[in-house]
Amino acid sequence: MPSKPPPITIDAVYAAPGYLFRRMQQIAVSIFMEECKTFDLTPVQYAALIAIHTHPGIDATRLSAVIAFDRSTLGSVIERLQAKDFVERRPALEDKRIKLLYLTKSGAAILRDIIPAVERAQARMLEPLKPADRKALMGLLVQLVDLNNEASRVPLRADDALEHLGKTG
Amino acid sequence: MPSKPPPITIDAVYAAPGYLFRRMQQIAVSIFMEECKTFDLTPVQYAALIAIHTHPGIDATRLSAVIAFDRSTLGSVIERLQAKDFVERRPALEDKRIKLLYLTKSGAAILRDIIPAVERAQARMLEPLKPADRKALMGLLVQLVDLNNEASRVPLRADDALEHLGKTG
DNA sequence: CCTAGATCGTAAGTATACTGTCAATCAACA
């Protein structure tokens, strides 16, 4: 026999994975901004700074693959980081299309100073759960994000993107 | 003794709850848009339509509480739904500030037609996990979102927001 | 060498998702 048509109610939305992911993301950003309000950094800008710190001299396209942002979005993110003097762009000698990214002194400093606030934020997001449940949730999420990587418009390419660096070293 | 300072690397970001929530949200939106591409509806617009269907005659402020969006954001969402002729706004007689929201015939029709695609999208998001893990993840997420509700800038007020409706019925 | 295709950064366009602020309106209290 045919399956019952799903009910058209808001309660079905409340239990839908998509809704819960959106809601949790809203909450996570809100907590991050609250804990880090004395620093002039958004979650996305923070991730970009960390990635540049880890891979100095990376270019914007590869950076977008490393933190899984869209290339266009990243352009404006970098612009803002540059305006705040946290990031510096230098043209690459071998390829005139490319601009290499480096942290400025201020960028390295704010990164060092903001870490405790970020740690507090990350902890607060999971705080309502029992410790065992926190671990379980993170484990499942890591799995799911990884297995769904290709479904995203901008898949994460943490390793691929870095072949230009360190190849010679 | 003092705890070790956390390492400043991109790998720490990959394991951070905030990063995983953002990434999962990206993936969820991407899957939704793919499954629903023949319908001219975003996830947010879909949620708004469902909520208006469940609560006909709701006003924009209450709607924002029911689906946990910011009031400002919702304004433009409604505008777009109105431009597509899925939603209608009528001034309330008792309160000249309020505009009441109703689905149009097209709005009710697209809602009916899009449901299967939305169901497919929701299923696809969790598909990579084993069935037991899907249940576990959803259970933990429902808990976490609920317990963190007040941490969000726009807490969900599913019940409060509806006191103006149905009180008389 | 020189053109075909790929890649880089950028730009314009759309849609969330917030922050404020504002005028109009309403509700409640002195």
Added chain:
DNA sequence: TGTTGATTGACAGTATACTTACGATCTAGG
């Protein structure tokens, strides 16, 4: 009653997050 304070929808401003497109540049194939 009349004024204070709250609420509603609207607007401006900032920041993601995506799409498509385009010029500049690089790389490979002939």
